């Protein structure tokens with residue numbers, strides 16, 4: 001009997017982990033951390049729902065921490081199998097998992113300094129750098145479109161998902177009770193059509209069961225392209241004579257912004273401004289983005305073939321050291337500062353916001369999702385001051401949201417992806433969404449005449 005158990009991202013957007021059992025073996029598809037609200041983050045500390053040493057293999061769809069960040073935790077708790085991913089995902093995981101461990105260690109140090117801890121007398125990190133290193137040793141790479149038997153009776157095939165570099169949909173084919181193969185397709189996070197750098201999501205291959213993400217199941221992104229929005233805001237900022245600060249995820253969003261800035265500059269639509277990428281992780285990830293040609297769309301390919309550096313606006317500087325970062329404070333007049341974190345919850349972008357928010361000539365561009373309660377969300381909602389480093393900093397800057405930069409397809413785009421399926425799956429499961437988005441996505445899928453289900457946390461479903 002084959003079955004699937006929803007160990008995360010059921011009724012919520014983070015903690016993607018789906019357990020497929022067949023022929024007496026267990027494969028975990030994605031090993032994500034829960035993020036966001038405290039009650040969700042506490043789930044990371046609970047014992048894993050099945051013993052990690054009983055899991056035979058892990059399959060990752062992409063490197064985002066809510067899909068890969070629990071792998072060090074599993075390895076630390078006894079998982080000894082192989083963890084499959086695409087080559088670009090492996091390269092990004094080599095940047096992201098050690099960084100995640102560093103954040104966990106910092107959080108524990110902070111808890112100790114503040115004197116609160118769940119592990120009295122001393123807080124321990126969820127996992128440490130050594131666990132991240134041990135997790136990286138489990139990684140095995142598999143290219144798109146190449147089926148591979150990852151365990152006896154389990155065949156894995158990746159297709160492009162267009163969400164971030166290396167992102168994939170994963171098809172697992174397993175033996176059902178009667179011996180007939182059962183095909184289970186995991187969409188992974190699905191990107192947008194006609195987005196820069198990455199190719200469109202590939203149409204889904206024929207499957208018996210489909211697990212589909214639903215982040216924006218209730219939303220339709222604006223029709224304006226990211227390039228047009230960015231051009232308009234850069235020109236407005238230049239007219240104001242101030243800096244543009246872009247809080248951005250170091251991986252994905254930063255490279256997309258760089259790509260569009262270079263394009264707009266090259267087309268003569270914006271002046272060539274000093275551009276600072278102030279994030280060591282973004283500085284590490286950008287060459288990885290450039291190197292993985294198997295993940296590029298035809299436009300990116302054509303530029304590289306012509307010897308153009310598609311991610312390099314003319315006056316680009318990557319800053320790594322704190323001194324280099326501080327030197328940006330002395331730059332006057334129009335410039336662009338791209339820095340993490342994307343929701344201004346921490347990181348170097350805080351220093352730039354502290355320096356630039358009080359100036360009315362400054363523009364803040366919000367290019368990513370801003371979760372409720374974060375500083376980015378407060379800015380988006382017109383907060384008159386922002387608390388940083390123990391001070392209330394007045395917000396005189398102009399704050400602009402650019403929703404067209406989303407890395408997730410909206411309901412129309414996911415609908416377009418579903419349209420590509422050769423025939424309806426026997427059953428479709430909606431995951432990776434807040435309840436309202438999940439309900440809307442499920443209603444849309446039911447309206448196609450497909451059988452659809454929204455699983456709850458830890459629900460188990462028999463597949464036959």
Ligand SMILES: [Zn+2]
Nearest residue numbers: 062064163189
């Ligand atoms: Zn993702």
